[in-house]
Amino acid sequence: MTKLLVVATGNPGKLREMQAYLANSGWELTLKPEELEIEETGDTFAANACLKASQVAQVTGNWAIADDSGLQVDALNGAPGVYSARYGQTDSDRIARLLQELGSEVNRQAQFVCAIAIASPNGAIVLQSEGICHGEILHAPRGDGGFGYDPIFYVPDKQLTFAQMTPDLKKSISHRGKALTALLPQMATLNQ
Ligand code: IMP
Numbered sequence: 001m002t003k004l005l006v007v008a009t010g011n012p013g014k015l016r017e018m019q020a021y022l023a024n025s026g027w028e029l030t031l032k033p034e035e036l037e038i039e040e041t042g043d044t045f046a047a048n049a050c051l052k053a054s055q056v057a058q059v060t061g062n063w064a065i066a067d068d069s070g071l072q073v074d075a076l077n078g079a080p081g082v083y084s085a086r087y088g089q090t091d092s093d094r095i096a097r098l099l100q101e102l103g104s105e106v107n108r109q110a111q112f113v114c115a116i117a118i119a120s121p122n123g124a125i126v127l128q129s130e131g132i133c134h135g136e137i138l139h140a141p142r143g144d145g146g147f148g149y150d151p152i153f154y155v156p157d158k159q160l161t162f163a164q165m166t167p168d169l170k171k172s173i174s175h176r177g178k179a180l181t182a183l184l185p186q187m188a189t190l191n192q
Helices: 014-021 045-060 083-087 091-102 165-171 175-190
Strands: 005-006 027-033 063-073 109-119 125-137 154-155
Touching: 005 014, 005 045, 005 165, 014 027, 014 063, 014 165, 014 175, 027 109, 045 063, 045 125, 063 091, 063 175, 091 125, 109 175, 125 175, 165 175
Parallel strands: 005 027, 005 063
Antiparallel strands: 063 109, 109 125, 125 154
């Protein structure tokens, strides 16, 4: 039986990405109502994902899934972290600010983190997962694919930035891919 799963995002790109992972999972994904805005007041990715999933489930009366993600830079004590989306007005502003704050720092270690939460129709959180992808911050952007901080996030194993990877390669190693893949077996049991 197909069950409806409301994705707690207004971003059709995120919906498409989740649909790609959850194809044939028995869940039918749909966007949250546009007028429903949820403030991300948590101080961890997991707290924000739970907050969004729980509120969307309660308001819509359906199962809901939410993710919260961002970039943590070691030499900046984990910044921009949960503020990744609010670090500047545009992707290039955010990249410029990060590169400026990091300056000539030698330690360029960083990780993308993605937390995902699923809530049942009464708002209770029933599943959670987290995915991490380690990399390094370059001194200048490289590549023009992807979005956000992708052009400055270099994965040494692949010798490519996220912005230079094919969507399939990024999907297979990214924080979001890992978090979603970890949830799939348990999601199948929820849907029985
Ligand atoms: P949110 O998860 O939609 O709240 O926003 C996370 C923010 O972190 C995005 O606006 C991006 O700036 C950044 N971010 C998260 N995942 C990625 C990624 O895969 N590539 C580049 N930037 C990302």
